Amino acid sequence: MTNPNPSPAIKDSSMLKQKAMIAGNYGKLETAAADGRKVAATFVPGNLNELIMCFDMLNNLPEINAIQNGMRKKTGGYIMEAEKRGHSEDVCTYVKADLGMIAKGNIGPDGQKLPDPDLLLLSYTGCFTFMKWFELLRAQYKCETAMLHVPYQGDGKITKTMVSYVVKQLKEEVIPKLERVSGVAFDIDRLRENLARSARAEEDLVWVLESAKARPSPIDAYFGGVYYIGPIFTAFRGTEDAVEYYRLLRAEIGERLARGQGPVTPAGDMPDERYRLVVEGPPNWTSFREFWKMFYDEGAVVVASTYSKVGGLYDLGFRHDPDRPLESLAEYCLGCYTNRNLPARIDLIAQYMEEYQADGLLINSIKSCNSFSAGQLLVLREIERRTGKPAAFIESDLVDPRYFSPANIKNRLESYFQMVDQRRAGSKSAARAA
Template sequence: MSEAVKEPSMLLQKEMIAKNYDAITSKHQSGRKVSSTFVPGNLNELLASFGILNNLPEINAIQNGMRKLSGDYILEAEKSGHSEDVCTYVKADIGMMGKGNIAPNGKPFPDPDVLLLSYTGCYTFMKWFELLREEYKCPTLMLHVPYEGDGHSTKNMRDYIVSQLKEVIIPGLEQVSGVKFDIDRLREALRNSAKAEDDLVWVLEQGKRTPSPIDAYFGGVYYIGPIFTAFRGTPEAIAYYQALRKEVQARIDAGVGPVTPDGSNFSDQKYRLVVEGPPNWTSFRDFWKMFYDEGAVVVASSYTKVGGMYDLGFRHDPDHPLESLADYCLGCYTNRNLPTRVDILTKYVEDYQADGLLINSIKSCNSFSAGQLMIMKEVERRTSKPGAFIETDLVDPRYFSAANVKNRLESYFQMIEQKRRGAARAA
């Protein structure tokens, strides 16, 4: 297979991610502390204020999936007793540890100095960190984030999180790092975050244009890379999103779509989709190709919101630093109830003038997959646009059937065409 063509911003974010891995694996030379934490609800600005590096286990699983390594790691974990039904991110991570714990740069991961779990709706994260705690025997800090079961947060919820930050998380990070908490340093990071978040939202909202200058799912995973991982709150993130915004503006000015992996500008866009659920990583390029071969562009997606619902108006606020961190955690997509997710996806279908909602149901991810058929039917009812359902997995190659996915996509596009013809006759 020929080398995939990448836009300049994609190459830039790849360099940034590589830089973070180099910093993590050189911990013993630099003397810096390393945390393990997760993407939804991550407290990157707070960690950075203590000089702690941020390693994200699910990002490691994604990297290994795209490198075709996760299949062997999953089998390694299953040999040690983990069920086939366990989240494959977990098994890819546990299996990686059993095979040398090698980072994408080819160097071994150091043991983390602290496990920081910000719990935002995914129960698996807690069990995952129990396994990591048994392996590493390091301090574990948990920030419990109340679930938005009623569809909104309350002052009591926010106050509860702030009290945990003050009484548990910050003292714990002070002890691990040996650095005294500096609220002004945190404020500066939050100020940087807000600037980057402004540009990210601008980029994602360009999917409302025709033709769309972005792909908000396959291309979107590159757009969100720096802000959802170790760079939110840094000057590097500001520079990245400024560069990305200029790149998208150039495509708007030229009237072209995003670049596909084969190097063509995807401008002949027949179908506009909203997609719910994470992508498949082990066959990412083939999965993407199925869409642009059919002329389908994703104009909005829920996956690009798992690290923050910035498009709904939230920004990190340096004037209210701890309260801002609490609001961020509460508002993560995985912490929102199903009716709220229906509202969000319905709004995307309408605002982005999509032809319908496509759900990629992930076999091993209950956090996303629970209730998705109900979500699809309700969005169909509200928008009168057809929905469709495909099934893959995160990083387990055994559960990606290219023929099955392709057939379902083709059937879905035929359904959209029938719906269009019916609407034309009615008019």
């Protein structure tokens, strides 16, 4: 049940900071042409923001535009526009939301026109669709494209050959194109400085994510987590702004932890932690608040999520390393969550279940994201087998509102929570009998 007297939703300093950062980046994008700034479009997984900044370029992320538009309920129309133009109903809705937005004038989520990119920086990391998406955008913008092929961790490990291949592409393909498009010479010391800032921010992010090991967890690592990863997954990794954001966030979460508080939700502080869950898969964005409410109404807190690792997996120890700048960027790209093979993904989830003392696993299977979704039913079985804890499966989509069925999802969640209760009751009876 929702707390009848929720605390007022007071914005923390970190929230205000992030809001200003996002608005600032969109503002810079809107005035890029007037300001003489070049723009690179790129993706979240394998995002090379530290490198892009070395060339004074701005970073525009089509996935983030789709997410922002999804949260503003604009993507339904964009997707239908793209389908009207011949794009299949079966394919990724991020792509169609982006193409539909472009078809309707390329007005960004904040209502201002987005600039045409000067460079498409295609980091082909953990998702086949990225490659086609950028070919589609290239046909649209007819601008230069730099392709960075990031090999998949088929055997669950990063090899020297993989790192060397990515580094060579950075040196031979990506950096020369960034130099050519921007007119700025590459300065590796500048990259080192950016990477050092990234590592500082990553340290604080990991601390925040791991705070969920406490009972009660002071954060929701999925619904809240998507806000926490925002700066580091997008146009701010490597900036002072990001360092400052994560410093503020860590301090705020530290206070919550010290006070024994649960997560902040749109309805205020969550009073009672009844279920601790690990969630696999991206959230639905078009009904994000409604989706979240289904959890906090029941006292369910997500203590770890895989989606919050899609743009970089830092809690296993990886940090951007200024002493090995290009190798470090390569290892970052290679290590993103969906670039790991299925056994490695399952190992990670099982580890989260254990370390975060989760009651169960919930998979939100996304219709249009095969990178995440193909194989998730095996993930579910394996986690149940290994941990003995219940897992549940719901289906929705990223930004297509047609595939969010609240009644079905709510029913499934309620049944799932009952299952967790029964399992707990069973465990208690067994313990008493023993």
